[in-house]
Amino acid sequence: GRTDAGTSRSQRQRAILESYVGLLAGIGGTSLEAQAGLNAAGEAFRIADAARHHGVQVALSASAARTAVRDPDLADLVRREQDAKHQSDALLVGLADMLSRPTGERSADDISALRRNIEQLQGARESLLREIAGRFPDYAELTKPKPATIEQARADLLPGEALISTYVSGDKTYVWALGKEGKVAFAAVDLGEKALAETVSRLRISLEPNVATLGDIPAFDVAAAHGLYAKLLKPVEAGWKAASSLLVVADGALGQLPLSLLPTEPVQLGPETTPLFANHRDVPWLARTHAVTILPSVASLK
Numbered sequence: 001g002r003t004d005a006g007t008s009r010s011q012r013q014r015a016i017l018e019s020y021v022g023l024l025a026g027i028g029g030t031s032l033e034a035q036a037g038l039n040a041a042g043e044a045f046r047i048a049d050a051a052r053h054h055g056v057q058v059a060l061s062a063s064a065a066r067t068a069v070r071d072p073d074l075a076d077l078v079r080r081e082q083d084a085k086h087q088s089d090a091l092l093v094g095l096a097d098m099l100s101r102p103t104g105e106r107s108a109d110d111i112s113a114l115r116r117n118i119e120q121l122q123g124a125r126e127s128l129l130r131e132i133a134g135r136f137p138d139y140a141e142l143t144k145p146k147p148a149t150i151e152q153a154r155a156d157l158l159p160g161e162a163l164i165s166t167y168v169s170g171d172k173t174y175v176w177a178l179g180k181e182g183k184v185a186f187a188a189v190d191l192g193e194k195a196l197a198e199t200v201s202r203l204r205i206s207l208e209p210n211v212a213t214l215g216d217i218p219a220f221d222v223a224a225a226h227g228l229y230a231k232l233l234k235p236v237e238a239g240w241k242a243a244s245s246l247l248v249v250a251d252g253a254l255g256q257l258p259l260s261l262l263p264t265e266p267v268q269l270g271p272e273t274t275p276l277f278a279n280h281r282d283v284p285w286l287a288r289t290h291a292v293t294i295l296p297s298v299a300s301l302k
Contacts, residue, residue: 162243177239185239260287
């Protein structure tokens with residue numbers, strides 16, 4: 001059905017975009033970059049923003065756009081489009097529930113009827129979106145912004161701020177760091193989605209432990225935390241080190257970890273003393289030198 005085709009198409013598009021980002025990372029700084037007449041880091045930044053474009057970004061854009069609606073005709077179109085989306089989303093949940101039941105407990109006729117209703121609502125919504133785009137192009141751009149460029153991101157940065165943007169793929173993590181001015185630092189790190197998620201999960205054990213007393217909290221793995229710093233932030237420090245405030249677009253599992261807790265130098269905890277955690281006092285956390293703010297997307301800089 002249309003839903004299955006849409007999911008498959010989205011997965012293919014993401015795979016293609018990831019391959020292109022990897023290609024750009026590979027030619028950055030080489031003669032091939034000059035021959036192609038492009039800025040590999042800048043183009044990869046834009047493509048990664050498109051690949052990372054997910055529900056949070058859509059929700060943020062829609063929220064901002066709703067505050068801009070003043071025309072009654074536009075308000076009516078937006079209401080009808082959002083109603084169609086809510087109805088189709090509700091029916092999709094019902095369809096998923098029905099398909100999860102044992103074969104003997106579901107009706108082929110009911111499934112077909114649900115699919116038809118979903119396709120009708122999605123078709124109506126697409127028609128409304130086309131009408132909105134044709135009659136109110138400024139609103140359409142606000143709700144579905146184009147992938148951000150480095151130049152646009154810099155325009156929204158303040159002096160003393162640096163943007164660190166990440167994109168996590170199956171086998172690599174791509175990191176950009178840039179300030180209001182200066183060069184853009186770009187690195188492709190050999191740290192894939194699965195390995196990154198495992199490291200973040202291990203570090204989070206100390207951050208939200210299910211224990212009865214403070215003394216039962218497991219030790220924070222400072223070696224693993226510094227390992228993340230060394231892999232992700234150290235290679236691009238030329239783009240952020242001089243700033244005092246870091247704005248981080250944390251992709252994937254990175255969004256579940258406060259990056260301010262990454263030690264900036266190798267460290268070994270001494271023996272536990274009193275008071276509890278006193279052996280953490282001299283850890284060179286990133287928070288000691290930089291304020292860190294996590295952003296859901298590059299566009300949210302606005």
